[in-house]
Amino acid sequence: MDTEREPVRVVIVDDDQLVRMALRLVIDGEPDLAVVAEAADGNAAITVADEQRPDVVLMDVRMPGRDGLSATRELLTRPAPPRVLVLTTFDSDDLVLGALRAGALGFVLKDTPPPRILDAVRTVAEGNPVLSPAATARVIAAATGPYSSAARGSAREAARKKLSALTERELDTARAVADGLGNPQIAERLHISVATVKAHTSSLFAKLAVENRVQIALLVRDAEE
Template identity: 85%
Template sequence: MGSEREPVRVVIVDDDQLVRMALRLVIDGEPDLTLVAEAPDGDTAIAVIGEQRPDVVLMDVRMPGRDGLDTTRELLSLPEPPRVLMLTTFDSDDLVLGALRAGALGFVLKDTPPSRIVDAVHTVAEGNPVLSPVATAKVIAAATGPQSAESRRSSQDAARHRLSALTDRELDTARAIAEGLGNPEIAERLHISVATVKAHTGNLFAKLAVENRVQIALLVRDAEG
């Protein structure tokens, strides 16, 4: 194998032409990123992404018609879905959690410096989650903040029901993922091989009907309250 990797193929989805232009300049300025298409709305995005098969999609959350959350859910139903990095000017709790639950691997604000957006694209392309500091604070606040007893109980019951399908080892793996551990760390903790961790993780994706480790973590946190 050669030492050079293929550039990360990127699609930008945003209804604001100026935002798309700014992101295009950022992507075009990086030799290891390639912009393969742009889309002004969710319906167009689904069409061009199906044609171009990008590695990463920079997705606006709020758009007329089909919004970014609904578009992300649709994209992740594809046989080989792209990784989605959400970009928004908003930072409300429901948008952050909604994006992650929809299957996005990252969530950053549009005023994030270009270099950090580039780093986020690479991180997401490798299958790793990334959150801006503001988004991280929102997730923590939502996980630990006040919530109606009825709403919390409903979420907890639903999450526990989904986790009940797991074996003990798969549940241990899910809990370790929720703590942010990587595969080698999980292997060391559970005294198993990295290959076995990967097998358990694959089972988690199938049994829990999730697309990434962030969704596993959120489900575990819901179940454990």
């Protein structure tokens, strides 16, 4: 890694002071990462993020007062928002999908070994999604398992309404993103340039009101259920 770069600026949000202290020790021990602030709840997270303008917010979910999902949604309305990595002890379907729909770029459990948490922070800082194996299993189960027909129909209708605003090429790009393809692979599939793929992807972010490729994939999945 290029040690000439400025360290990735991290804010830790957790209501447990011991957890914050442990994470700070682990993160500050890395030359390419730096903790610039801590917060104990969602409201404080928004305040310190506005003050510090971090690259990554390491966000707990369940906290007194404002929870992490609500705070994530609020943070991502800011100009040039931070990337959010959810770090929690809970891995229920609702929390995993809720975090991703809120705009979090990653979801990692607190019992994840420290080196993997550090790798997750770096990955998210670069704008790439990351899910712990347990969270990945939850997403797959949610995508393939049953849930109420009413909930399925509501999600399908909302997703299709959003996707209806896309051009045919943008929709093709969204489907390719949902298939997990990177820009070069999308360009090859659609027989267009990588620059055109990037332009379509930027348009997807704007038209679908999403912050990352994970949210695009979730919308496509919902629309095709």
